[in-house]
Amino acid sequence: MAETPASLEWAALLPPGEAAEIARQQAITLSRAAPHGSLADDARAMSELQFGTFNTVRSLHGRRVRLKGYIVPLDVRLTHLEAFLLVPFFGACLHAPPPPPNQTVFVRARKPVKIDSVYRPVESQGILRIARQSSEMGASAYELDLETLKRL
């Protein structure tokens, strides 16, 4: 029997205390001068600027959820997409820092989907999981096995 999907807000992906942690990180970083160095140095410094952590909400693992967001395709085959990132705002790859790992969902579509435009929000439904790999390099903390994709 299929479990009824729970409609999630992006804030629900943040464990309790995350907001306080982010505020703390912001306070520290604002007092630091911007670094100027090699790509590796910059990246390391920028990591610290990427607020947020890999902290996840354990109870969400394995739950069927619905989440609205924007698609960042991980392949050029837009009519036959097998994997994409779901992010809370459009332009996650533009001028602002990308969303933190626990506000990014790596979506796997076993049945490839067709997306018309990355400018339109979508609602993804599927089984949410805590990502198995947790690197310090800014990946996503959550994964979703996609069941349905609805254009909004």
Add this chain to the structure above:
Amino acid sequence: MRLATLLNLAFRSLLNRRVTGALTLMAVALSVALFTGVEKVRQGARASFERTVSGADLIVGARSGPINLLLYSIFRVGDATANMTWRSYEEIASDPRVAWTIPLSLGDAHKGYRVVGTDENLFEHYRFGEDQTLTFASGEPFRDLFDVVLGAEVARNLGYRIGDDIVLSHGLGEVSFADHDNKPFKVVGILEATGTPIDRSLNVSLPAIEAIHVGWETGAKTPLATIMTADRVRSLDLKPDELTAMIVGLKSRGTVLKMQRDLNTYREEPLLAVIPGIALSQLWETVGIAERLLSAVSACVIAVGLVVILVSILTTLNERRREMAILRSVGAAPGDIFFLLVLEAAVIAFLGALLGLLVLYAGLMGLAPLIQARAGVSLVGLGPGVFDLVVLVTLMGLASFMAMFPAWRAFRNALADGLTVRV
């Protein structure tokens, strides 16, 4: 009356008016060919673009625009505005998040086909279509400084074989007044056809690009280029110090957003890193307006075709009153008359649409190689499909629906006239 009889009558009636019938048929055929053709070319072009590259997480180049970068680096359309430094390339390639990179150096051509400076990473890591790798029809990757590997179409169209000597031109024009003529290249490999712009490219090593530009530092050929012969140039240090773009494959796809951000904010050099899927989506968004306009226009043409069918039935209605009376005298009910006219419209629509589709397939088969040669787009999926069937059936349905108006008038006439007609 039975359907078979009515169908027979419908055909006979059309045959009787074969001149106007043929013209109506042609109008319908043309409108269907146009409408379906627009859609097919649109889908074909998109499919073609989508199978050009797979597995590339980021494309990096000097700062320009995302669509530009995607177009000139992957689709070999358009030009770069500036190069990026080799130092940045090495830094990015050695980043722990990066699995592989393919450097690309563009700017030269041979008889209009683009020359790409790259290294063995292209043959090892480039993927297209359904994750296919580049394979050699004959020969092997370049090893010597002046070796060149040809794309399938370059070899076929220019008739080159392994061992041939070719001279590269400076710049991208089909005819160049500036050749690197004292440094000929030897064909050592020919790739299998991929259906991507790789077929229309020539691949050489990065040091080779440096070698042929010795003496060209001013932008034009100086005597130094002639003095430095192919042999003399081998002894120089030909390590590249710049390149046009690079394709990046990451160890973990999820890191793409962060990696892109780091590259776009890289302080040492103004770079642009794009996610190919995003850039392509932007391209379709830009082109989409024109596409929709074209679809709307061709839909109007279909409407015109339908009106032509309607007119052809309406105008002959009066003359056919005696014909209808005769039919009634042999047992046709007024309802049969109605049905007959609707059927006629459906038959014209069916035959017209069929003819239009056949003309379209023939036309596309003839045009596809031309489009590929001129625009580098290999249209995919040009055969019959579900869309064609939907168009056919919908057209028949619409024609039948529209024919109900004259058919009803004929029905009324048949009732009123009885068996004697005063025309």
